[in-house]
Amino acid sequence: MQKGRCLCGEIEFAVEGPPNDVINCHCNFCQRAAGSAYLVETLFGKAKFHLLKGSPKVYEHRSEGSAKRIQIHFCDRCGTKTHMLFERFPSSVGVFSGTYDDADWFEHAPGRALHFFLSTAPLGTVLPAGHEVYDAHYWQSEGIPAVPQVFETHELMTLELKAESRRRLGTSKS
Ligand SMILES: [Zn+2]
Ligand SMILES: [Zn+2]
Numbered sequence: 608m609q610k611g612r613c614l615c616g617e618i619e620f621a622v623e624g625p626p627n628d629v630i631n632c633h634c635n636f637c638q639r640a641a642g643s644a645y646l647v648e649t650l651f652g653k654a655k656f657h658l659l660k661g662s663p664k665v666y667e668h669r670s671e672g673s674a675k676r677i678q679i680h681f682c683d684r685c686g687t688k689t690h691m692l693f694e695r696f697p698s699s700v701g702v703f704s705g706t707y708d709d710a711d712w713f714e715h716a717p718g719r720a721l722h723f724f725l726s727t728a729p730l731g732t733v734l735p736a737g738h739e740v741y742d743a744h745y746w747q748s749e750g751i752p753a754v755p756q757v758f759e760t761h762e763l764m765t766l767e768l769k770a771e772s773r774r775r776l777g778t779s780k781s
Pocket of ligand 2: 633638
């Protein structure tokens with residue numbers, strides 16, 4: 608069991624690991640929700656997530672991409688977001704991974720941690736060597752996996768990389 612909590616300690620949770628997926632997501636939703644350059648999201652089956660203490664408030668957001676609902680759980684005392692549920696992926700829980708007591712408990716290695724939404728990553732974002740980096744997300748469209756890039760050396764996001772990524776997606780949508 609790995610524990611996590613909000614800033615003030617009102618909300619505590621535990622997960623049974625390892626996560627099914629570790630996603631460094633650079634999409635606009637995750638940037639805004641995390642209030643940061645990107646979100647490190649660890650995904651679990653619902654039965655592996657346990658709320659230990661407190662009752663989070665829920666903000667329901669409609670995804671601009673899929674129009675499906677996302678329920679963001681947060682502490683109404685300190686404002687920390689802890690986890691979210693997805694109408695599109697009903698069996699999954701996504702954890703805001705900055706809330707774990709031990710930041711190092713899950714693996715960030717190539718092959719374990721994916722990078723999503725290169726197309727909207729801020730300039731200067733580090734794209735680590737050996738990791739799968741997707742222009743948007745894992746699915747190009749329903750049921751069709753996208754083809755990731757894997758950089759040989761660590762790269763920094765540039766305007767050129769962003770423009771290429773958006774061109775591959777064929778749109779400017781994020
Ligand atoms: Zn709190
Ligand atoms: Zn995202």
